[in-house]
Amino acid sequence: MMARKNVVDEFGFLRLDARKKTPLFRQLYQQLRTAILQGRIKTDYRIPSSRDLMEQLGVSRTTIVTAIDLLIAEGYLQTFHGRGTFVGSEIPDEQILPEGVAPDEIQRCSDESNHLNEYGKSLQGLNRETWYTGTPKAFCPGEPALDEFPVDIWSKIVRRVWKSLAPIDLSYGEPAGYSPLRSQVAEYLAVHRGVNCDPEQVMIVNGTQQAVDVVARLTLEQGDQVLFENPGYINARDTFQKQGAEIIPVPVDHQGAVFEKVIQKHPKARLAYVTPSHQFPMGVILPVERRLELINWAKENESLILEDDYDSEYRYSQKPLPCMQGLDRASRIIYVGSFSKVVFPALGLGYAIVPPQMVSAFENALRLSSRPASQVDQIVLSEFIREGHFIRHLRRMRKTHALRRQVFVEQIQKHLADELEIIGGAAGLHCTTTFKSQNKNDVAIVKQLAEQGIITRPLSGYYMSGTKKDRRLNGLVSGFACSTPSQTRRRIRELAVILKR
């Protein structure tokens, strides 16, 4: 008895805490492993029985067994049949403990010497609260109906792809993406969006944000002017601005961006960023005349247009207009889009269609700035498209989203007709509303709503700082796609109560 008692005593350093986020078995695993590596319990020590450890630590047998099994699997412990479990005689030689330096011994750099350049400093100062970060929760903008994603079909393809993978598929992929997927994207965009391109112009990227960033890096010089919709998509604007561009705001009316006066005043702007299919965040559609006007300007002034077609697949009331890229006869347009809204955001796959003269530089920029997006995901997506699931899913999503928008709009009209006005077309994943009384402070209201678990974005937050107050609309940008009709009904009733207070 003495001997056993003794052994347990030697393990008295173990401290498990059920309130911690780390599961108990993992805490036990970590503490035992550290003790072995530090030599606190030495080679050939016998580990107490699981019964003894259960008693001493007051945890379940499963917890003990899981931790011990993990340590056996990793070679820290060894079992000898009938004799018990011991600390391994041959601790894996790769183990290296930090040399006893506690993090607080590290001498932090002072702010003065933080090693960042101008770009780095501007990013450090960036306020994260204004960022768009999605959670699939009513009424977060930009989130599709993930509850309707055909996980079964997708994971069946994943399974099949994994079964048929050759070692080469696990290797480094091509920087511009999986070649069959590039062809499929070219074909899909030709038929569905009127894009005119060869597969070699298709660059598979980690979301449209990477495409915007690469375009900025490849084309802009310090101080170059970029025409940008105001209000507009914050992440893209930040990308240009932080890289030293001068942002020239382009006002947005009920038909989208009004370029006319701006291009007269700034004909030599290097780039224009535009969301013609569904202006972000206003949700309006740019008419053909304005599109042609912008294209002509770009052609005459040797400027570029970045067309962000972020949720153009979703149109509920009319035949969609083809994209601008298909109207371009002078290779002035870079077209970007994403699978985040049609497949799912966590996939992180998007595409840029770049004019022929930029193909080589764009491909090399991808090569130097990241590894290509997961090759396996690209293969799975390619199969998903090839078998027709993609188009079927898109069509089903269009119905789902149309219904969700309809319910959203009805409920707003029913409960908040006096407070909110709906603007923009029947399209996309979000609906923008303005306050009928512009004395309201949308930032404060969004904060109040968030406290009640209702996520919206303040419309005024999408304007450039410095936009005059009388040109800045107050309102809510709400995603209708990620909540079911019943959730929407309930949430809008709650929203109405808060807004009418």
Add this chain to the structure above:
Amino acid sequence: MMARKNVVDEFGFLRLDARKKTPLFRQLYQQLRTAILQGRIKTDYRIPSSRDLMEQLGVSRTTIVTAIDLLIAEGYLQTFHGRGTFVGSEIPDEQILPEGVAPDEIQRCSDESNHLNEYGKSLQGLNRETWYTGTPKAFCPGEPALDEFPVDIWSKIVRRVWKSLAPIDLSYGEPAGYSPLRSQVAEYLAVHRGVNCDPEQVMIVNGTQQAVDVVARLTLEQGDQVLFENPGYINARDTFQKQGAEIIPVPVDHQGAVFEKVIQKHPKARLAYVTPSHQFPMGVILPVERRLELINWAKENESLILEDDYDSEYRYSQKPLPCMQGLDRASRIIYVGSFSKVVFPALGLGYAIVPPQMVSAFENALRLSSRPASQVDQIVLSEFIREGHFIRHLRRMRKTHALRRQVFVEQIQKHLADELEIIGGAAGLHCTTTFKSQNKNDVAIVKQLAEQGIITRPLSGYYMSGTKKDRRLNGLVSGFACSTPSQTRRRIRELAVILKR
């Protein structure tokens, strides 16, 4: 009969070509779809029977049925039981054909107006042949033994993860990565590499290349000096150089980079890039004195060190040295590593451990420059680590690679002892050899070998252009990890024949 004949005639535009890469069913599908969209065959037209189409087109029934089924699934065709298959009465409204513009009508931009800035132009001119692009083929450097990857275990986890995914897991992830994975990386690196960090310093990136690029963007000003090993890793050097840094070459001897004279001459360099665990491409290990010397310089001069620990997990003959980051008391080191060599390259996941004062800027840079790597892949990897598979696989791979290196070295010594000298330690995934007669031209030899299907890299290609000829070694950089012992034996015999010609 007349009527049926007539119908077939209307489909006389179909032209299938078995020599094309596109499968026959897909050619048929595309041509029928285009005809429907163009209105060449109209709503309610009855499609000829598959027998008729077989006869007319001379292809198998499967080809016909697959194409027709796909068109039915996508809504272009409809089947009425007993009556046949017809063009759908409601063609999906999203269909938009390009407006008849053939690609050759596009007016290409002239080279003079290609819209690229200096960075863009330098990338356009980059010669792709000098790039490192891996194929898992003897003796491609940097490729692990993918044939030994436990695809079964990995895909079982993939399956399980897909079964238990909540909609939120399909949504946008955090820019710095999946939080449990960040903690696991911190823990793994602490134990195995002696890295000293909190999980919040861990940035999950799309491969180390993204980390190198973000560091360059956040810290370098135009003209800043970067100390860089010569010979060294081309992609990292290009990243710094193309972003306007002045590269200061640091010579490499049998113990790695010789910083002493260089830091005396260029004390104000902003950054030093170093591969201390296994110098790339020479394969030698930087001794502790040189590491401390470099760290002291960085501390005194407020400079930074980028430690690239790209294949440090693989050491076959001795206990590995901890990384440099663990020796740093002044937050001067950014540490980067990758899962490409231990898990598989197509995963595209790596990590950067950034000093605390850079955390915010780095996270925001990731937010603005790409979508995070696939959230699902990160969850799967996290499970792979949590269940101990990762460490088990690493240990198994270490044995596999050690054996493969041993065979490689033995064969070189057996067949090429008079021609090649092996340099560097028993580590990593590649083995560097120099020609005993330095009159040989390694670039020409590598080309000859490639014609015989043997992939190697010329050692001289890793030096900066401008390095004097007498300081530039000729040799072969060969990956031993991606070929089995029998392949290696065969390939080295072939290699010997070519080299001795």
